[in-house]
Amino acid sequence: MPILSAQQYSEIFPLNTAINLTADLRPSCTAKDIFANVSKPMKERFFDFEAWRNRIFERHSNLAHMLSTGYFLAEKFNDLAEANKRLKAADKVLTIGNFKYGHINLSCSDDELIEIAEQKARYCELKISKHGYQLSIYKLLSEYLTSFDIQPPELNTPYCSYLAADSLRGVLNRFADPIFWRRKLRKIQAFTVEQLARDLRLVHKKASPYVSNYSIRKRRERKRKSAELMSNLFAVPDGANPFDEFETLQSIIERSHTSGKQQAAELMVRIRGFEELADMHGHRGEFYTLSAPSRYHSVHYTGIPNSKYDFLSPIDTQEYFNNIWKRARALFSKQNIRPYGFRVVEPHHDGCPHWHMLLFMEKGDAIQVRTIMKKLCTEDSPNEFRTSSTRFKAIRINKNKGSAAGYIAKYITKAITGNNIDKVVCPQAGEINIPTADAAESSSTWAYQFTLRRFQQIGGPSVTLWRELRRLGQGDTGKCEVANAMNTTLDTVSKYALEKVRHAADSSDWKAFCLAMGGVQVKRKEQTLRIHYQIPDIVDRITGEISRSESKSPYFATKYGDQPANRILGVAWDAVVVITRRGTTQILTETDLKAQRKIMCGVSEQIQGWHDDGRLFAPSQEDMQFLESCAIEDYQNMCLFMDYEALASNVSSDEVAPLDLCH
Numbered sequence: 001m002p003i004l005s006a007q008q009y010s011e012i013f014p015l016n017t018a019i020n021l022t023a024d025l026r027p028s029c030t031a032k033d034i035f036a037n038v039s040k041p042m043k044e045r046f047f048d049f050e051a052w053r054n055r056i057f058e059r060h061s062n063l064a065h066m067l068s069t070g071y072f073l074a075e076k077f078n079d080l081a082e083a084n085k086r087l088k089a090a091d092k093v094l095t096i097g098n099f100k101y102g103h104i105n106l107s108c109s110d111d112e113l114i115e116i117a118e119q120k121a122r123y124c125e126l127k128i129s130k131h132g133y134q135l136s137i138y139k140l141l142s143e144y145l146t147s148f149d150i151q152p153p154e155l156n157t158p159y160c161s162y163l164a165a166d167s168l169r170g171v172l173n174r175f176a177d178p179i180f181w182r183r184k185l186r187k188i189q190a191f192t193v194e195q196l197a198r199d200l201r202l203v204h205k206k207a208s209p210y211v212s213n214y215s216i217r218k219r220r221e222r223k224r225k226s227a228e229l230m231s232n233l234f235a236v237p238d239g240a241n242p243f244d245e246f247e248t249l250q251s252i253i254e255r256s257h258t259s260g261k262q263q264a265a266e267l268m269v270r271i272r273g274f275e276e277l278a279d280m281h282g283h284r285g286e287f288y289t290l291s292a293p294s295r296y297h298s299v300h301y302t303g304i305p306n307s308k309y310d311f312l313s314p315i316d317t318q319e320y321f322n323n324i325w326k327r328a329r330a331l332f333s334k335q336n337i338r339p340y341g342f343r344v345v346e347p348h349h350d351g352c353p354h355w356h357m358l359l360f361m362e363k364g365d366a367i368q369v370r371t372i373m374k375k376l377c378t379e380d381s382p383n384e385f386r387t388s389s390t391r392f393k394a395i396r397i398n399k400n401k402g403s404a405a406g407y408i409a410k411y412i413t414k415a416i417t418g419n420n421i422d423k424v425v426c427p428q429a430g431e432i433n434i435p436t437a438d439a440a441e442s443s444s445t446w447a448y449q450f451t452l453r454r455f456q457q458i459g460g461p462s463v464t465l466w467r468e469l470r471r472l473g474q475g476d477t478g479k480c481e482v483a484n485a486m487n488t489t490l491d492t493v494s495k496y497a498l499e500k501v502r503h504a505a506d507s508s509d510w511k512a513f514c515l516a517m518g519g520v521q522v523k524r525k526e527q528t529l530r531i532h533y534q535i536p537d538i539v540d541r542i543t544g545e546i547s548r549s550e551s552k553s554p555y556f557a558t559k560y561g562d563q564p565a566n567r568i569l570g571v572a573w574d575a576v577v578v579i580t581r582r583g584t585t586q587i588l589t590e591t592d593l594k595a596q597r598k599i600m601c602g603v604s605e606q607i608q609g610w611h612d613d614g615r616l617f618a619p620s621q622e623d624m625q626f627l628e629s630c631a632i633e634d635y636q637n638m639c640l641f642m643d644y645e646a647l648a649s650n651v652s653s654d655e656v657a658p659l660d661l662c663h
Contacts, residue, residue: 049084053071198351205429272403318452344408347443460520
């Protein structure tokens with residue numbers, strides 16, 4: 001029988017590992033410690049801390065190894081009192097709720113979390129069924145959700161003020177939906193567990209870079225289950241032959257713009273297009289790196305805990321950078337400076353974010369942009385760094401050394417796929433001993449756990465519009481004048497403008513697309529095209545994409561009964577609307593397809609039987625015209641009667657048989 005490694009044993013038996021790791025951690029017996037213990041209250045003097053921490057490990061058995069490791073490190077770098085303090089805080093943060101409504105243990109497994117979500121939704125459902133859709137119930141259940149750190153949806157009326165009752169019904173139905181609870185609790189659990197790992201100093205260069213091992217394993221399992229489910233679901237267009245071959249949802253996901261390779265390719269196309277525009281206009285490229293103050297970092301590059309750490313999350317750090325960039329843009333606007341480019345958010349080895357910015361601007365503006373950015377990045381805690389490059393590092397892009405896209409390409413690759421790079425380097429901790437593919441997975445998991453947007457375009461036209469135009473396809477069927485479903489009359493200039501934008505998007509030419517849209521810094525309302533949103537029922541009527549009940553026509557409703565948000569219909573230019581969302585698709589399992597194929601085979605056999613015994617042959621057109629001429633309409637009884645005298649010898653009957661038009 002093979003012997004388990006220490007890591008395998010800790011994954012299979014986390015509770016035993018935790019108890020064994022902390023078994024020898026007891027208060028020291030020096031005279032100073034004995035005196036300090038005697039001076040404590042009687043309740044604390046004889047408190048059994050070993051049994052107490054083991055109870056916490058047992059209560060959070062799934063995270064026992066994480067908690068015990070953090071406890072051990074706290075005792076190592078501080079003392080046992082600090083370790084107990086950290087463990088108590090961890091136990092508190094992993095338990096949400098209150099005495100009135102109960103508690104939820106965030107260290108539970110995903111299956112347990114799903115069961116908890118069903119229980120909470122059932123509680124809300126019973127309250128609603130007992131008291132009805134009342135504002136008082138909304139207030140009561142909002143308090144219930146808030147006790148579990150869930151922000152309840154607000155009541156709103158998207159289209160008409162008299163729809164407030166529908167809005168209330170929709171919000172309360174969400175409260176009673178297990179899926180709603182599941183999503184909220186999963187998000188809270190992901191954030192809490194990962195931030196706890198950072199607070200316990202378990203995420204760093206020498207342990208688990210970027211993100212904890214627990215989060216990586218859990219997300220791998222979630223992705224595996226998702227891929228398994230999506231591989232059994234097929235996208236079947238309406239009216240399609242069930243005997244055809246259909247794509248699985250997993251294959252559609254893999255080739256979408258959110259998949260790794262496709263996402264990296266699209267980003268590089270857009271960056272290259274910005275660089276080509278900058279070369280055409282003679283603009284200058286600058287590459288900036290922004291780092292956060294020390295209080296946002298949990299661990300030094302050596303792996304030693306940072307004493308200045310304020311237990312701030314990556315979301316707090318992201319807010320810090322967003323505030324800097326907001327102030328910078330305001331100062332740029334006052335001086336008529338309009339840079340454009342890209343921003344990439346990347347984790348340090350300890351999970352603290354930092355920014356990389358690739359900006360293009362007029363040559364005369366570069367010095368002023370550097371001055372403003374440097375001032376804003378260094379004004380917080382200026383005494384804790386020796387040089388300003390610790391917080392703000394600026395590099396002028398030299399075309400002789402490489403393209404602008406090359407400066408940022410490695411950060412995009414490292415964050416998405418990990419391909420084509422030899423080693424992983426952190427600006428704070430230097431080289432990290434981790435495979436590039438694992439670094440990309442860890443970076444992606446880190447962004448997922450904290451819901452951070454890693455890539456952001458600065459300036460330029462809407463990438464959503466770019467993607468919508470690429471949906472139109474190639475050739476004549478993709479031309480805008482053909483796709484103009486509103487039948488608006490287009491003059492020659494309009495056709496030229498629309499086709500120019502479409503062709504640039506379809507040929508993946510971001511530079512031409514920006515120029516056709518009016519430039520990189522043109523306001524959205526002044527751009528050539530814009531995304532056209534419409535309320536769902538109008539989208540459905542135009543495209544045939546009927547996806548909701550028409551019981552409340554003309555306003556369709558969500559599955560919760562309230563008004564849905566606007567959906568993308570296509571792209572618009574003045575009075576012209578180009579439809580990009582056409583047709584409907586069913587999502588069927590392999591079992592559904594097999595059932596449809598059996599039905600089609602049965603129908604085919606039945607028709608063949610009718611053909612063989614002669615029942616399939618229909619009357620000729622002349623026969624049908626003759627029969628119609630013999631029909632007598634009775635409008636009062638809504639019936640048809642046959643004129644048997646006209647039929648003469650062809651038909652004989654003792655009574656007149658009515659044909660009920662209603663059936």
